[in-house]
Amino acid sequence: MSDQPEITNREIITYVDDIRPIIEAAADALWDFAEVRYEEVRSAAYLKEILEEGGYTITHDTVAGIPTAFVAEIGEGGPVIGILAEYDALPGLGNAPVPRKEPRADGVTSGHGCGHNLIGSAAVGAALAVGRAVQAGKLSGTVRLYGTPAEEGGQGKVYMARDGVFDDAEIILHWHPADRAGVMNERTAANANLDVAFFGVTAHAGGQPWQGRSALHAVELFCHGVNLMREQMEPTGRVQYVIRAGGEETNIIPDYASVQIAYRDADLERVNRHIEWIKQIAEGAALATQTRAQVTFLGAIHDLMPNGPLAERMQAVVEQVGAPLFDEAEQAFARQVQAEMDLPDAGLEMAVRPLVQERAEGYSTDVGDVSKIAPTMGLNMPTVPAGVSMHTWGATACHGVSIGRKGAVQAAKGLALMAAELLTEAELRAAAKADFDARMGGKAYVSPIPPEIEAPPMMKVEKIED
Numbered sequence: 001m002s003d004q005p006e007i008t009n010r011e012i013i014t015y016v017d018d019i020r021p022i023i024e025a026a027a028d029a030l031w032d033f034a035e036v037r038y039e040e041v042r043s044a045a046y047l048k049e050i051l052e053e054g055g056y057t058i059t060h061d062t063v064a065g066i067p068t069a070f071v072a073e074i075g076e077g078g079p080v081i082g083i084l085a086e087y088d089a090l091p092g093l094g095n096a097p098v099p100r101k102e103p104r105a106d107g108v109t110s111g112h113g114c115g116h117n118l119i120g121s122a123a124v125g126a127a128l129a130v131g132r133a134v135q136a137g138k139l140s141g142t143v144r145l146y147g148t149p150a151e152e153g154g155q156g157k158v159y160m161a162r163d164g165v166f167d168d169a170e171i172i173l174h175w176h177p178a179d180r181a182g183v184m185n186e187r188t189a190a191n192a193n194l195d196v197a198f199f200g201v202t203a204h205a206g207g208q209p210w211q212g213r214s215a216l217h218a219v220e221l222f223c224h225g226v227n228l229m230r231e232q233m234e235p236t237g238r239v240q241y242v243i244r245a246g247g248e249e250t251n252i253i254p255d256y257a258s259v260q261i262a263y264r265d266a267d268l269e270r271v272n273r274h275i276e277w278i279k280q281i282a283e284g285a286a287l288a289t290q291t292r293a294q295v296t297f298l299g300a301i302h303d304l305m306p307n308g309p310l311a312e313r314m315q316a317v318v319e320q321v322g323a324p325l326f327d328e329a330e331q332a333f334a335r336q337v338q339a340e341m342d343l344p345d346a347g348l349e350m351a352v353r354p355l356v357q358e359r360a361e362g363y364s365t366d367v368g369d370v371s372k373i374a375p376t377m378g379l380n381m382p383t384v385p386a387g388v389s390m391h392t393w394g395a396t397a398c399h400g401v402s403i404g405r406k407g408a409v410q411a412a413k414g415l416a417l418m419a420a421e422l423l424t425e426a427e428l429r430a431a432a433k434a435d436f437d438a439r440m441g442g443k444a445y446v447s448p449i450p451p452e453i454e455a456p457p458m459m460k461v462e463k464i465e466d
């Protein structure tokens with residue numbers, strides 16, 4: 001089999017330019033749908049339809065029991081290059097496509113404050129472009145598009161990973177909207193989430209308090225225990241909790257109280273060690289207050305593992321593609337958003353950032369699990385003004401206008417170029433694999449989901465962390 005590229009980078013870019021209207025229409029459609037985790041029915045259907053129109057076969061219409069997860073494929077044989085598509089929105093972040101905080105006219109309160117409408121449309125656009133080259137016989141191998149729902153607090157990819165759909169992918173690519181163009185050469189935190197509920201006995205707080213057993217006291221003791229644990233945590237550890245139920249009235253001893261708690265650290269081993277400790281704190285709090293503790297697993301994810309050769313090549317690709325060229329109207333929109341958010345009026349960044357060396361980030365992503373199964377690398381494109389963070393109304397607004405669409409098209413170019421180079425260059429794939437193997441140190445991927453958990457709890461537990 002020839003290992004020589006039979007297609008030029010110019011041709012790949014031209015394919016993406018041809019597909020631009022499809023990418024832009026998808027970005028807008030998904031932005032309108034604004035479907036939150038595990039409810040992305042219309043978004044998934046939309047993307048599947050345009051993939052099928054582009055010659056893709058839907059090989060999995062449901063993955064891991066999740067109806068909004070899917071896998072689509074084009075071509076045959078190796079190598080298998082995967083591209084991740086996300087499409088879930090965030091609750092409460094709906095905003096009109098205007099440079100100020102303003103509810104949507106149609107009353108939809110959820111919104112694409114993390115730009116997953118752009119992730120999905122650009123990933124599919126890249127897959128369609130490379131798919132055209134495969135269909136034209138200019139590239140050989142398989143391109144696989146993973147439809148991955150519920151990135152936001154739902155850990156969709158972790159369930160898909162446990163189901164094995166990433167196992168035979170040689171390399172996996174992804175991207176994320178940002179305020180800059182560059183390579184996602186970073187480590188993110190591993191984390192685990194628990195719901196800790198306490199059950200006591202209700203009683204009249206004034207009349208017969210001795211007959212009651214306060215579940216709220218258990219929560220207070222639990223939180224105190226967690227805060228004492230903090231002193232013994234390594235500097236990489238983070239723990240946050242919110243009290244979700246703490247009683248109703250002061251004259252009723254609460255028989256039910258609950259806390260949701262998240263523990264993050266540099267890797268899952270450290271997370272799990274502290275999760276065990278947290279469970280013991282819950283048992284201790286229950287014992288001390290004569291209540292009963294019930295700990296429910298809500299999800300866990302691995303840290304994101306970078307890859308040296310892929311990061312370097314991705315940098316070259318992003319530099320070749322460049323950041324989007326934003327026009328004056330878009331810069332004016334951006335500056336107005338910055339003014340509304342009390343940020344410096346720097347506008348939109350149009351330069352590609354130099355490659356950074358594997359910075360450690362405090363946030364988590366379910367791409368982490370994918371990165372422990374196959375060499376994985378991502379890119380960033382600007383879709384928000386400089387300094388505007390994701391998960392804000394400003395991000396939602398920008399992701400529904402031409403600023404976001406331009407970022408998506410540029411991301412599609414980067415992903416398509418990178419995928420084409422990976423399909424043709426066996427040496428690059430081998431270098432990525434060697435780097436991956438060295439980092440894994442002979443260990444295989446272990447799912448962070450306890451075996452007894454069959455489906456994502458988020459699919460069943462209504463708005464547990466809304």
Ligand SMILES: [Zn+2]
Pocket residue numbers: 114115116151176
């Ligand atoms: Zn995101």
